[in-house]
Amino acid sequence: MKKDDTPTSGSTQRVTSHDVSREAGVSQSAVSRAFTPGAHISPETRRRVLDAARKLGYQPNAIARSLVTQRSGIVALIVGDLHNPFYPQALSQFAQALEARGKRALLLTHDARRDVQDTLDAASRYQIEAAIVFPTRLNNTPPNLGDVARGGVPVLLFNRHLPGQRLLSVACDNHAGGQLAAEVLLETGARRLAFIGGDPETSTHQDRLHGFMARLQQAGLAPVAAPSGAFQYDWGVQATLDLYAEGDGPDAIFGANDIVAIGVLDALRQLGRRVPQDVSVIGFDDIQESARLAYRLTTIRQPLGAMIEDALLALEDPQPSDEPRLHQGELIWRDTVRGAR
Amino acid sequence: MKKDDTPTSGSTQRVTSHDVSREAGVSQSAVSRAFTPGAHISPETRRRVLDAARKLGYQPNAIARSLVTQRSGIVALIVGDLHNPFYPQALSQFAQALEARGKRALLLTHDARRDVQDTLDAASRYQIEAAIVFPTRLNNTPPNLGDVARGGVPVLLFNRHLPGQRLLSVACDNHAGGQLAAEVLLETGARRLAFIGGDPETSTHQDRLHGFMARLQQAGLAPVAAPSGAFQYDWGVQATLDLYAEGDGPDAIFGANDIVAIGVLDALRQLGRRVPQDVSVIGFDDIQESARLAYRLTTIRQPLGAMIEDALLALEDPQPSDEPRLHQGELIWRDTVRGAR
DNA sequence: CTGAAAGCGCTTACAG
DNA sequence: CTGAAAGCGCTTACAG
Incomplete structure (x- = not known):
């Protein structure tokens, strides 16, 4: 019919x-x-x-309106793979915060094989007002990223900064966080401390490592090991297994992020090492998984809400700077560090 | 200067x-x-x-182009809260698949207190070519949702269907999945089976439950319990604790999704019940967490990639129907069901 | 193959 | 307060 x-x-x-x-x-x-x-x-x-x-x-018709007002109301959210659950959470909160301001989020993916610049170009065709890039596994941020900022569209790196580039960036104070992790471990009696890193090319890895080392040095100590790999569970497991393959192994481990630290916890359980009696473990991020009864990971929480608000604020009047806008992490005591208060 | x-x-x-x-x-x-x-x-x-x-x-300028071609190239992705990690994963894969087709994803959030229709209206201002709605905690999908489809913009419900509405929807065959879960549990010797549900208002919950019951009935059995609550970890924990508060409790549990099943696992560990020796557990989704050494959850994997491709295909020539487009789940054997092959 | 021109659906001075 | 008109930056018949 x-x-x-x-x-x-x-x-x-x-x-x-x-x-x-x-x-x-x-x-x-x-x-x-x-x-x-x-x-x-x-x-x-x-x-x-x-x-x-x-x-x-x-x-x-918002499209027609954009054409005449020269304001699209669209902000690009550029994500890599979303394996680290920290990012999806940030993503949806960003989308919400944007909507509260009458803006819309255009979601673009970026795979590590391609240039971020291509993705930004694609986004710029939609007359985006700003771009926020989430640097999951994004090592190869190209040196010309700043060009986009010159083209009139501010670019903000979330949770990562690129030394020597005049870009906007908002991040957790990872150096201070690294120090805090060392502090906590030291104060609770650890003496053989290890850092299990993430992707060594990233500022998050580097800053957390340096903060950690700096605090150890104050105590006249050096880490017994500080391997780096990737911000992934499997890496956390493997690195831990390797660490205890010979000798005593560390009595405390700082995992570069929670995903890695959870891998550490699972490996220790497999090894028969008790947490926290035999070894203390601390992570970074405070993802949902960390609160599971199976883990109860003590960690440093990134103040996500505040970071997002600050990012949006920074975008309103972009002042690119060498220095990222830093936010202090908060220590979340759970059960993986001995002698918890 | x-x-x-x-x-x-x-x-x-x-x-x-x-x-x-x-x-x-x-x-x-x-x-x-x-x-x-x-x-x-x-x-x-x-x-x-x-x-x-x-x-x-x-x-x-893609905005100007859209205005004249009458094709924005924009598809709306409407998400609720992203607490279930299954959805972020779907989200980024959708964005990628869309990009591969030269389209862009507009990300919109929807909170349960508001009408989805409002969100769809907001999206329609951007001349979207289609809308895909992710029904995380989205119970109150309004009866007028079909109006949007009449307005020319096809709406597709991902992983949920609304009986009696002529809408597009793509979902896992949850009824068959529920049967499969029962089958596996029955075949490995379980006799006192329980279902720990999710949000009872959702088709995912209902279909999985009905499939489960149907297979049990074939075996002349009924579930020893089938409480419903929410697709959340805490609920999985609580429901399990309640289940074993008195009497023997079940010897096998089907968790409505992996998040719930992981809660079940943690609760059983707390209770000192061994998995799978004392009780078998099976989930649904196969999220990343399920593969962790701490869980090794046997589960029914949703064929996400195929579902996404099919959704995009369905959107090309929208034929709203009472029936969702169904995809078969795949059983992933891990360590939480006894007598695994 | 190429250019001049109309028109997509709005916003916004400009007069009234 | 209100309407007629120009124009945002493109695409696409229409002639040549």
Whole structure:
């Protein structure tokens, strides 16, 4: 019965402001004004427009509006792979925070084989107002990233910074966090401390490591080991197994992030080492998994909400700087460090 | 030195096709053609345009293009909260698959207190070509959801269906999955089986439960318990604790999804019940966490990649139907069901 | 193959 | 407060 050339078949004409103006008996300008907050329009006209709009199911065309206002209201969120659950969480919170400001999030993926610049170019075609890049496994941030900022679109690196580039970046104070981890471990009696790193090319890895080492040095100590690999579970497991393959092994381990630390915990369990009696473990991030009864990981929480608010604030009046905007992590005591208060 | 009214200060004029045409000494139409695959343009002209474009850093304005072609290339991805790690994974894979097709993903969040319709309206302003809704904790999908489909924009529910509504939906065959779970448990000797559900309002919960019950009935059995709650870890823990508070408790548990099943596992560990010797546990989804050494959860994997491809295929020629497009889950044997092959 | 021109659906001075 | 008109940056018939 229903043939494909009936008007019902999806080809419904979009309703425009002209249709509404005709219905309401006003000019097209008037319907535009009715949908523009703060525009000069009488309550009566406004009501008539809104009624007509509702009747016709009219929604203003944001694309057309963007073209004339030169403001798309779109912010690009550029993500790598989402294996670290810390990022999806940040992602959805960003999207929400953006919506609260009347903006929209365009989600773009970036795979490590390609240049971020390509992704940014693709995004810039949509006249994005800003780009936020999540650096999951993103090592090869190209040296010309700053060009985009010069092109008028501010770029913000979330949770990573690129030394020597004038870019916006918001991050946790990873150096201080590394020190804090060392502090906690030292204070609870550890003497043979190890750091199990993530991707050594990243600032997160480096800063946490350096902070950790600095604090150890104050105590006249050096880490018994500090292997690096990737911010991944399997790596945490493997590195731990290797660490205890010979000799006593460390009596405390700082995992570069929670995913790694959880790998550490699972490896220790497999090895029959008790946590925290035989070895203390501390992580970084405070992802959901860390609170599971099977882990109860003591960790340093990144203040995600504050970091996101600050990122959006920074984007409003972009002042690229060599220095990232830093936020202090918060120690979350759970059960993997001995002598917890 | 650098004062704020210098031309460098962010106010860089966007470069348009007119600028490029001037630079290349051709018409504006020509530059448009140079960027339109398949357009009639001589290689020579094309090269000159592309050179000029590169020199000026030109990127075609996708917003303007959308306005005239009536195709935005934008697909809305509507997500609830992202607590279940199954969804972020789906999200990033969708974004990638969309990009492979030259489309872009607009990320919108939806909180349970508001009407999905509002979110869809907001999205429709961006002239989206389709909307994919992820039903995390989305119970109150309104009865008028189909209206959007009538408005010309196809809406697809991912991993959930709404009985009685003519909508697109792609889901795992949860009924068959529930049967499979029962089958596995029965075959490995379980006799006192329990189902720990998720949100009882959802089709995922209901279908898995019904499939499970149907298979038990074939064996002349009924579940010893089938409480429902939420697709959350804490609920899995609590429900399990309650289940063993008195009497023998079940010798096998089917968790409505992996997050719940992981809660079950942690609760059993706390209770001192051995898995799988004392009780078998099986989940649904196969999220990353399930493969951790601490869990090694036997589960039914949703064929995410195939489901995503199928969703995108369905959207190309939308044929709303009462029936969801179903995909079979795959049993992943790990260590939480006794007598694993 | 190429260019001039109309038009996509809005916003926003400009007059009234 | 209101309407007519120009214009945002493109694509795409239409002639040549």
